[in-house]
Amino acid sequence: xxxxxxxxxxxxxxxxxxxxxxxxxxxxxxxxxxxxxxxxxxxxxxxxxxxxxxxxxxxxxxxxxxxxxxxxxxxxxxxxxxxxxxxxxxxxxxxxxxxxxxxxxxxxxxxxxxxxxxxxxxxxxxxxxxxxxxxxxxxxxxxxxxxxxxxxxxxxxxxxxxxxxxxxxxxxxxxxxxxxxxxxxxxxxxxxxxxxxxxxxxxxxxxxxxxxxxxxxxxxxxxxxxxxxxxxxxxxxxxxxxxxxxxxxxxxxxxxxxxxxxxxxxxxxxxxxxxxxxxxxxxxxxxxxxxxxxxxxxxxxxxxxxxxxxxxxxxxxxxxxxxxxxxxxxxxxxxxxxxxxxxxxxxxxxxxxxxxxxxxxxxxxxxxxxxxxxxxxxxxxxxxxxxxxxxxxxxxxxxxxxxxxxxxxxxxxxxxxxxxxxxxxxxxxxxxxxxxxxxxxxxxxxxxxxxxxxxxxxxxxxxxxxxxxxxxxxxxxxxxxxxxxxxxxxxxxxxxxxxxxxxxxxxxxxxxxxxxxxxxxxxxxxxxxxxxxxxxxxxxxxxxxxxxxxxxxxxxxxxxxxxxxxxxxxxxxxxxxxxxxxxxxxxxxxxxxxxxxxxxxxxxxxxxxxxxxxxxxxxxxxxxxxxxxxxxxxxxxxxxxx
Numbered sequence: 001x002x003x004x005x006x007x008x009x010x011x012x013x014x015x016x017x018x019x020x021x022x023x024x025x026x027x028x029x030x031x032x033x034x035x036x037x038x039x040x041x042x043x044x045x046x047x048x049x050x051x052x053x054x055x056x057x058x059x060x061x062x063x064x065x066x067x068x069x070x071x072x073x074x075x076x077x078x079x080x081x082x083x084x085x086x087x088x089x090x091x092x093x094x095x096x097x098x099x100x101x102x103x104x105x106x107x108x109x110x111x112x113x114x115x116x117x118x119x120x121x122x123x124x125x126x127x128x129x130x131x132x133x134x135x136x137x138x139x140x141x142x143x144x145x146x147x148x149x150x151x152x153x154x155x156x157x158x159x160x161x162x163x164x165x166x167x168x169x170x171x172x173x174x175x176x177x178x179x180x181x182x183x184x185x186x187x188x189x190x191x192x193x194x195x196x197x198x199x200x201x202x203x204x205x206x207x208x209x210x211x212x213x214x215x216x217x218x219x220x221x222x223x224x225x226x227x228x229x230x231x232x233x234x235x236x237x238x239x240x241x242x243x244x245x246x247x248x249x250x251x252x253x254x255x256x257x258x259x260x261x262x263x264x265x266x267x268x269x270x271x272x273x274x275x276x277x278x279x280x281x282x283x284x285x286x287x288x289x290x291x292x293x294x295x296x297x298x299x300x301x302x303x304x305x306x307x308x309x310x311x312x313x314x315x316x317x318x319x320x321x322x323x324x325x326x327x328x329x330x331x332x333x334x335x336x337x338x339x340x341x342x343x344x345x346x347x348x349x350x351x352x353x354x355x356x357x358x359x360x361x362x363x364x365x366x367x368x369x370x371x372x373x374x375x376x377x378x379x380x381x382x383x384x385x386x387x388x389x390x391x392x393x394x395x396x397x398x399x400x401x402x403x404x405x406x407x408x409x410x411x412x413x414x415x416x417x418x419x420x421x422x423x424x425x426x427x428x429x430x431x432x433x434x435x436x437x438x439x440x441x442x443x444x445x446x447x448x449x450x451x452x453x454x455x456x457x458x459x460x461x462x463x464x465x466x467x468x469x470x471x472x473x474x475x476x477x478x479x480x481x482x483x484x485x486x487x488x489x490x491x492x493x494x495x496x497x498x499x500x501x502x503x504x505x506x507x508x509x510x511x512x513x514x515x516x517x518x519x520x521x522x523x524x525x526x527x528x529x530x531x532x533x534x535x536x537x538x539x540x541x542x543x544x545x546x547x548x549x550x551x552x553x554x555x556x557x558x559x560x561x562x563x564x565x566x567x568x569x570x571x572x573x574x575x576x577x578x579x580x581x582x583x584x585x586x587x588x589x590x591x592x593x594x595x596x597x598x599x600x601x602x603x604x605x606x607x608x609x610x611x612x613x614x615x616x617x618x619x620x621x622x623x624x625x626x627x628x629x630x631x632x633x634x635x636x637x638x639x640x641x642x
Contacts, residue, residue: 029399030373033432035626037368038425039618041066041088044363046327047337047349051142052097053330055119056337056351057081058363059089064615068092068100070119073351081121088613095167096145099123103135108577108609110134110529114150116167127170130154134531138162139187142283142331149175149193151185157530160185162193175212182207183534188233189283195230195241195259201537206230208259210239220262224538225454227252231279235286240265242279242288250449252276254291254301269301275447280326282307284333294447296379296391297421298323310354314338317359318350323422337362344374346423373398375431377421382440382474384467388455391448392440392471393419396480397431405436406485406633407475409501411468413492415456416542418445426622433626435487435633438475442467457542458550460521461500461557468497469505484510485633487568489625491515491611492581499559499589502568509568511632513625516574516581516610519560519589522546527582563592569632571601573621575608601628 045066046059056073059066062080066088071078081100082089090112092102098119103112114135117124128135130152139149146168151160155178162185163172175193176185183204184197196207196216202224207216222228227246234240239260246252253270257263269276269291278292282304289304290311302308314324321342327349328337334354341347346369349362380394396402408430412419419439427437441448442464444456456464468488475481488501488509495517502512518524525539525546532539544550555561570593574586586602593600603624605617612618 027399029397030370030432033369033373033429035429035622036619037366038429039615039622040366041615042346042365043367044069044349045365046091047339047362048092048094048328049330049335049337050094050097050119051331053332053335054097055094056362057092057094057100057119058349059092061615065089068102068117070100079120081117081119082124083121086607093140095140095148099145099167101127101137101140101148101167103137105609106577107607108575108611108613110579110609112136114165123168125168125170127165127167127172128152129170132157134160136160138185138193139191141191144191147191149185149187149191153531156180158533160531181534186230188238189235194233199224199534199538201534202541206259208239219259222247224541225450227450228257230257232281242268242281244276244279246275246450250451252449254279268303271295271299275449277447282333284331294418294420306354310336310352313357314340314350314352314359341365341423343377343422343424344371345369346425373432374423374428377424377427379421382471384443384463384470386463386466388443388452388467390440390442390467390471392438393421394439394475394480395427395431395437397434397436400434402436402480404482405480406434406629407438407472407481407487408435408629409438409468409472409486409488411442411488411490411494411497412439412445413490413494414446415442415444415460415464415493415497416446416453418447429622429626430629433630435629436475436480438471438481440468440471458544458553460496460543461504461559465497465500465504468501469508472508487511487513487629487633489513489515490517492517495581496559500557502570503559503562503565506565506567511569511571511629513571513628514573514586514589515621516578517572517585518581519558519585521554521558522551523588524581524585527584529579560589560592563589563596563598566593566598569601569628570598571603571625571628573603573612573624574605575610575612576604576606577609580610 041061044058044060048057057070060069063085065084068081069078070081089102089104095101101116105112111134114127133154136151141148148165150165151162153160159178161178162175165172181198182196183199186195188194192212198205203221205221206219208219209216230241230243241257243255243257244252245255252275254268254276255264256266258265271293274293276293280290281288289307291301293299318340322340325339326336327339336352338350338352346365348364351360351362375395375398377393377395381391418441430437476483486509488498490498495514498512498514502509544554572586576583590600590602612621
């Protein structure tokens with residue numbers, strides 16, 4: 001069973017924890033790493049295994065686009081199954097032992113189509129051949145080789161209906177006609193559609209039925225500020241679900257919930273410090289296996305002895321400095337595909353034979369990169385001006401003293417998301433060029449509890465921005481960052497924070513890079529994708545309602561109205577097909593700046609959406625970024641010296 005959620009997203013100093021070993025001059029600076037080495041497509045990634053365990057598949061470049069390859073286990077040769085030249089595959093899976101299913105869009109428009117193809121490359125079929133329609137997979141029906149359950153907004157752009165889809169013929173039949181207020185669907189382990197999610201914009205109601213022949217009944221209604229997120233049905237009690245919930249608590253916990261009574265029946269696990277993020281289970285053992293949560297790094301509560309042995313085996317054989325993910329397994333759950341990576345290594349895939357207790361290396365994502373040339377991402381904390389503790393990460397360039405360094409501040413997108421520990425090619429690029437990089441999980445970032453998240457509501461450009469500013473000032477006060485050489489760079493909400501930074505605190509930043517960011521809260525909210533419309537009232541509570549007194553606040557915090565305050569050099573990048581942050585958000589910013597006589601560098605890619613997906617566009621952007629930063633920050637360094 002797979003649950004598809006609609007997510008409105010773009011796409012954390014009384015006591016300070018400072019980085020250890022500030023002076024690292026004993027280590028030589030690494031060579032300059034070409035942009036292309038950091039941002040070219042992986043050699044191989046996204047490994048999957050066929051249900052019978054006989055075949056392995058992966059994505060690899062074919063004419064610079066990521067396509068599916070398949071090989072028989074034990075064979076050295078692989079066959080390319082797809083031959084896409086315009087756009088890489090987003091994701092895929094094995095539908096059965098012979099047929100694979102994958103999804104892709106056109107030019108970044110996010111109107112995903114679902115395709116199916118045989119493992120030898122034959123019988124390719126677009127299963128959802130509808131113009132301007134977005135397809136979502138609800139359940140891949142692991143035990144049904146010929147069908148899957150999807151949802152489509154082909155009747156009305158704002159709503160999605162569930163269909164049973166034949167992956168061989170493309171025939172589809174509607175399971176339930178969406179009355180207009182259902183925003184999500186969920187199946188049980190047999191593939192029966194048993195749950196639905198209704199919203200009025202701010203409240204969510206969970207609907208449940210015992211079987212597909214019965215009508216849905218209301219179970220519980222919660223405000224969007226509270227979470228009851230069912231993950232999967234219990235294998236023994238068909239009306240019990242495992243869920244993640246913050247009802248009656250600040251930090252989300254893993255619980256068991258009774259859909260008949262509408263009550264929590266058991267708290268399975270909670271962390272005192274952070275939210276639970278996910279619960280995994282075994283179809284073979286018919287039981288949950290482990291629970292994920294993230295502090296400064298990924299952590300797990302193991303519930304099953306077999307999986308405890310698997311993770312211990314991985315640490316023993318591959319090292320404890322990695323984060324490990326099970327990416328695929330066969331039906332018998334004796335063969336697993338494993339991803340392992342850390343902050344200095346992009347990662348590798350491994351084949352784990354549980355019965356033999358053997359781990360075999362399959363491929364590195366980027367074997368041309370030398371981990372010794374990569375910088376360490378160090379967890380940090382600092383205190384904001386109003387006493388809030390912010391968690392984040394600091395990456396320092398190798399081989400130089402951590403003193404008076406040029407700094408790039410990198411706020412994340414979302415904004416209701418978070419930065420994580422691990423390999424980040426953007427961060428490594430900047431550190432390799434001599435820049436310190438600060439990432440912070442400002443208020444509103446997910447994972448730190450309900451109160452922390454809600455403290456961001458109607459705070460765009462205000463306390464959320466203050467959290468970013470306070471992190472910069474913290475590094476300046478510690479002597480790590482040079483006040484005269486600070487840049488801010490971010491994508492999506494991070495792009496908005498970039499523009500807000502140079503209008504709210506113009507003296508703080510020398511340079512800024514806005515990547516698919518919001519410039520005008522009014523026009524952004526007017527042009528959200530149609531499938532976000534059911535959540536517009538929620539957005540009004542979280543960001544602001546332009547039809548109320550909030551409009552004053554929204555204008556004050558829309559950077560496009562305050563370009564006269566900008567002193568930093570500015571570089572803007574945008575995808576022409578972006579459905580989340582329309583091209584107009586960047587166009588109006590550039591136009592207003594030019595009318596004011598301000599020179600702005602603008603990169604517009606006609607074949608991209610919300611971020612640059614095609615390899616050649618990534619090369620263009622990051623080469624332009626490094627040149628822009630060097631011109632504005634490193635030339636500033638020479639000015640200071642003279």
